Amino acid sequence: MVDSLKNHIIFTLLVLGLVLLGAGCTGNENSKDSAKEASSGRAGSQEISLKGSDTVLPLAQAEAEEFMNENPGKSVTVAGGGSGVGITALIDGEVDIATASREMKNEEMENAGVNGIIPVEHAVAYDGISVIVNPQNPVSELTFGQLRGIYNGSITSWKEIGGDNRPIVAISRDSSSGTYEYFKEEVLLGDEFRPDALTQPATGGIMGEISQNPNAIGYIGVAYLDESVKGLNLDGGNGSAAPSPENITSGVYPLSRPLYFYTNGEPSGLTKEFINFVMSEKGQNLISEVGYFPINN
């Protein structure tokens, strides 16, 4: 009896010890990982890594897969995390290419300089964001001012902007979406989203609600537009423009943005090969397939 009790105590202590050991180890994980990445990410090797924007992620993933298909033995790894995360990784020398759905900020440039990194920008594709409503909604164009009013809560009825006398149900993406950040910067100009805006975890949720709710308004990647919803013409101050591929690539449509790859210095070796592939006709066709717009016309 005493013996078995002793055994139990020993086992419990052992398990507890393991638990504490596990907890103690986790703190260091990040720094070890980044050291490993830094050592593997050298130009000229048969392996490069990309990190950054989630908007660019599906595009980069598709390009990388096709590139690896054509060049067996060469490896391109792609990770998301957000534009800021990717750029930070480039500045720290952890990745070969940072992907970004925005230009590098001045302070990021300064940080790069301090670390001896010279970021070079490569615009690889265009992305457009479409503001959508139910097809029954008579409103077919909005100015940026009106859109901002709708999303910060100062406009609450469709009547105020030439529609029916219905309440506006504004739908937003969750805060982890790159589109959310972009929309907030471009349209809200620093205002908060109205707190009663519905938040949907995915584009599908936004489409679903808007296609059956005449009160709703939302924003999605242009690639997702279909006939179940109506994409509005937008006026960013230079006249109203429809979210068409031509308007997006020419920059007339106000909610369009280039997507970037950033490299340290002019690319060389495998990095150069990969970027050339993305810019090739085949690579640019792939971009249209994924739902973005080619930058070479």
Next chain:
Amino acid sequence: MFSRNSKEKGIESVLFVISTLTVAILFLICLFLFRDGLLLFKETSLLDFLTGKFWYPTSVNEQFGLVPLFLGSLLVTVGAILFSVPLGVASAIYISEIAHPKVADFLKPFIEILAGVPSVVYGFFGLVVLVPLMQETFNLPTGQTALTGSIMLGIMALPTIVTISEDAISSVPGTLRQGSLALGATRWQTIYKVIIPAAISGISAAVMLGVGRAIGETMVVLMVTGNAAIIPSFPGGFLDPVRTMTATIALEMGEVPQGSDHFHALFAVGSVLFIITFLVNLVADSIKKKYRFKVS
């Protein structure tokens, strides 16, 4: 003799380690949850977190107020209970007291199947069927409301409530039932004056476990409640969108920068959720124990 003995000991120890492992996993979850959750309070005070009225995790002046999320969870859960308890207890009474044994045998497995439906399927059903229905019925700006979530969660909590209440009602000793009938009470009088009071602690435990199920459910509320982080009014808030604690974690955990305040805030929300479900289960357990004494 010796080897047999030590073999027994060995098996016993292995089983002991395996069962301890389950506890260790729980312990680990606690540890990680609270460790990261507590880091929030380096930047924000505990009071600000618990009483803050705004959840603006990504703005320049970030605000992590738990109140809208907590009340969102509370509202949806209360609604779910109001919906599922009468339905669940009534079904349990019918199955164990009134229904013909053959009918009961037919009904029970179907109720249990409800528990096996994946929550995303409930969510999809809610989104496609219930959301448009709610919007039309109540003439609302949107059908994604707390009530929609409550109804869906209520349906999901039903199997738990029915099964456990049914067990409680069935284990009321037959002598009580016969005594009541012998005294001239009708069947209905027997049910609500004798059986239900005798089984009340088991039924309460069922309700508490139903609450636990509802408050922790994520996918369904994420899909049908609209996820607007506003403080709901009562009872009008049932027809407004709400955001629950679970939905917030699911929505935002995906891309939150590791180690940021926002990251820690989500862990803090998770810790609160953990504490709540832990307490609910504890209460359910103690009620259940009490009821065991009463019957035997």
